[in-house]
Amino acid sequence: MQDEWRKSRQLNAASRLRAMQRERAQLAYNRSxxxxxxxxxxxxxxxxxxxxxxxxxxxxxxxxATLDPSQHEQRLLAQTAAFQRLEAAHQPVIEARSLSHSAMSQLLKCKVNEDLIDKAKDRLQVLLDKAAREYEAIDIFDAQQAQGMGHGR
Structure with missing residues (x-):
C-alpha cells in the first residue's frame, strides 16, 4: 500500500508539472x-x-498621356519601394504563422500529457480504493475471528 501512496504523490507532482507546462504553452500560443x-x-x-x-x-x-522621363522614373521608384515594403511585411506573417503553429503543437502535446497523467491518477485511485476495501474486509474478518465467530456467519 505504501508503494501505491508513493505513486500517488509522484503522479500528483507530475500533474502539477504538466499543468504548469500547459499554462506556459497556452501563454506562448496566445502571444503567438x-x-x-x-x-x-x-x-x-x-x-x-x-x-x-x-x-x-x-x-x-x-x-x-505623355509623361516626363523623370516623372516616369519617380513613379517606378515609388512602385518598387511600395512593393519592397509589401514583401518585407509579408515575411513576418510567414514567421508568425510558423511560430503560432509550433506553439499550438506544443500546447496540444501538453494537453495530451496532462490528460495521460489524469488517467493514470484515476486508475491509481481505483486501485487504492480497491486496496482499501480489501484491507477493510480483512479487518472485518479479523474482528469476527477475534469475537469467536466462524467463517461465513
Missing part, C-alpha cells in the same frame, strides 16, 4: 496569436498602400 494578428495587420496596411500607389499610377498613366 497576438503577434500573428499584428503582422497580418501590418501586411494589410502595406497592401492597401501598395494598391493605392498602383491605382494612382494606373490613373495617371492613361493611354496617350
Amino acid at each position: 496569436l497576438r503577434e500573428l494578428a499584428q503582422a497580418e495587420h501590418r501586411l494589410r496596411v502595406e497592401q492597401v498602400r501598395y494598391d493605392s500607389i498602383q491605382a494612382h499610377h494606373e490613373a495617371s498613366g492613361c493611354i496617350g
